[in-house]
Amino acid sequence: MIQAALVIGFASVGVATLFCLLRLVKGPDAVDRVLALDTLVTNAVALIMLLGIAQATAIHFEAALLIAMMGFVGTVAFCKFMLRGDVIE
Amino acid sequence: MNGSLALIGEALVALLILLGSFFMLVGSFGLLRLPTLMQRLHAPTKATTLGVGGILIASMLYFLFTTGRLSIHELLITLFLFLTAPVSAYMLAKAHLHRSRAEPTLPNTGRPAGWATFDPQAEAADPEEGLRPQGTSSHARQP
Numbered sequence: 689m690i691q692a693a694l695v696i697g698f699a700s701v702g703v704a705t706l707f708c709l710l711r712l713v714k715g716p717d718a719v720d721r722v723l724a725l726d727t728l729v730t731n732a733v734a735l736i737m738l739l740g741i742a743q744a745t746a747i748h749f750e751a752a753l754l755i756a757m758m759g760f761v762g763t764v765a766f767c768k769f770m771l772r773g774d775v776i777e
Numbered sequence: 778m779n780g781s782l783a784l785i786g787e788a789l790v791a792l793l794i795l796l797g798s799f800f801m802l803v804g805s806f807g808l809l810r811l812p813t814l815m816q817r818l819h820a821p822t823k824a825t826t827l828g829v830g831g832i833l834i835a836s837m838l839y840f841l842f843t844t845g846r847l848s849i850h851e852l853l854i855t856l857f858l859f860l861t862a863p864v865s866a867y868m869l870a871k872a873h874l875h876r877s878r879a880e881p882t883l884p885n886t887g888r889p890a891g892w893a894t895f896d897p898q899a900e901a902a903d904p905e906e907g908l909r910p911q912g913t914s915s916h917a918r919q920p
Contacts, residue, residue, distance in 0.1 A: 690839070693791035697798035697832070704798075704805035704825075711809050711817075719873045720814055726865055727808055727821040733854065734801055734829045737836045738794070746840060749850035756854055760861040767868035771875055 694742050701738065705731045722766045729759030786842040790835050797831025814873050822866040824827050830855050 708731060712724035733752045740748040765775050803825075807820025833867075837851040872893055880895045888897070 689787050689791045690794070693794040697794045700798040700802040701832075704801045707802075707805035715802065717873070717877060718815065719869055719876065720817065723814075723817065723821060724873075726869075727805060727825055730821065730825050730829050730858065731801060731805065733858070734832045737829075737851070737854075738798075738831050741790075741794070741836050741839050744843065746848060746850070749848070749854070753850065753854050753857065756857055756861075760865060763865040764868055765871045767865070769816075770872040771868075774818055775822040776896065 690741070694738060697738050698735070698742075701731055701734050705735070715734075718766075718770060722763060722770070726759060726763045729755060729762075733759075783842065786838065790839045790842070792884050793831050793835035793838065797833075797835060800828030800831060802828075804828060815870065818866055818870060818873075825879045826858055826862045829858055833858075 705728065708724045708728045712721055712728065715721045715724055733756050736748050736752040736755070740746065740752075768775050801824070804820045804824030807824060808817055811817045811820060820830050827829060833851040833855045840846070874892075874894060880892055883892060888891060
């Protein structure tokens with residue numbers, strides 16, 4: 689049962705990642721692209737957690753946590769740069 | 778008894794995985810298809826965060842059922858994502874307002890004060906807020 693759910697889960701999160709990539713390519717404004725990157729990071733965290741369930745190991749949690757943190761810091765840095773023209777003033 | 782409990786746990790984990798991945802798909806589809814940026818901000822910040830929360834809870838339950846120990850890592854990631862999603866959405870909305878929307882194009886606030894993010898005094902006063910002597914705070918405005 690879990691195996692079937694995992695297959696569907698991997699497929700839908702993969703398609704979701706593809707949608708984010710399309711928005712990243714197409715986005716008319718830089719803000720769209722940053723939003724697509726932020727969503728891409730969230731999708732990556734979900735994919736890593738699904739991989740952890742599929743392989744039944746707990747070694748992927750730290751990677752997921754680090755990617756989530758880096759994604760947030762990156763989004764805030766991009767927004768700061770778009771707002772002020774500088775990241776650290 | 779133990780077998781049926783394991784079956785219920787498996788069904789719960791599978792259901793949470795399905796729900797979470799469905800919400801992630803909906804969120805990213807909204808990001809791709811909604812017409813304006815302010816509408817596009819809604820889909821990833823709400824649906825995708827809910828979806829990743831579902832998948833993280835599924836992982837937590839899975840390791841609780843297989844190893845018998847409650848792992849706290851997933852709760853950490855969930856808490857972190859739920860705390861940071863509104864902050865990054867706020868930053869993105871503010872960047873969008875300042876880059877491509879001017880104040881006259883926004884709806885009226887219905888008050889004497891305009892939009893706070895376009896108020897030059899409030900913007901300039903904030904960084905020195907803690908350095909000021911007491912009693913001269915720039916936030917002492919009339920309601």
